[in-house]
Amino acid sequence: MITFIVVGAIGLLLLLVSIVVGDLLDVFDVGDGLVSGVALGAALAIFGLAGVVTSQTDLAPGWTYAVEVGMALVALVLIQLVVRRVTRRESGGHWSPVGFVGVTTEATGPGGGEVRLDGVRELERRLATSAERIERGVRVRVVAENGPRVEVAPLGDPAPADPQTN
Numbered sequence: 077m078i079t080f081i082v083v084g085a086i087g088l089l090l091l092l093v094s095i096v097v098g099d100l101l102d103v104f105d106v107g108d109g110l111v112s113g114v115a116l117g118a119a120l121a122i123f124g125l126a127g128v129v130t131s132q133t134d135l136a137p138g139w140t141y142a143v144e145v146g147m148a149l150v151a152l153v154l155i156q157l158v159v160r161r162v163t164r165r166e167s168g169g170h171w172s173p174v175g176f177v178g179v180t181t182e183a184t185g186p187g188g189g190e191v192r193l194d195g196v197r198e199l200e201r202r203l204a205t206s207a208e209r210i211e212r213g214v215r216v217r218v219v220a221e222n223g224p225r226v227e228v229a230p231l232g233d234p235a236p237a238d239p240q241t242n
Contacts, residue, residue, distance in 0.1 A: 084124015091117030119152035
């Protein structure tokens, strides 16, 4: 039972830190955007909780683990779907990320890349392009928007004047 409590506590910690500070999986470059820290933390917490509850029943150990893993996977998928839906939904009309500041999570250039923006509405990473190659970990500013993609420039470069900036 200690194992379930430890796994649940780690999951709860990951969940809380991902909500408050930002997605830890992005910081450590884990998951490559497939799964968010919120979803993974919640799944681990549910795995631990289910383990504690089912270990108190008369189920065989194999069934106990099957129930825990099943519940954790269902939670992982459902919460990840909710996170993706929230990130794609635009509440309050259209808003533009032009002018937002962030950091490159992958090297970015004319062929593409990836950034994480510091905006309140930005929960996940975004696909990005830039005029020249920008290495991973460089602070950038969004200079243009092209659908879900953004064009970025290194923060040291002056951003072009845009009347539609937030």
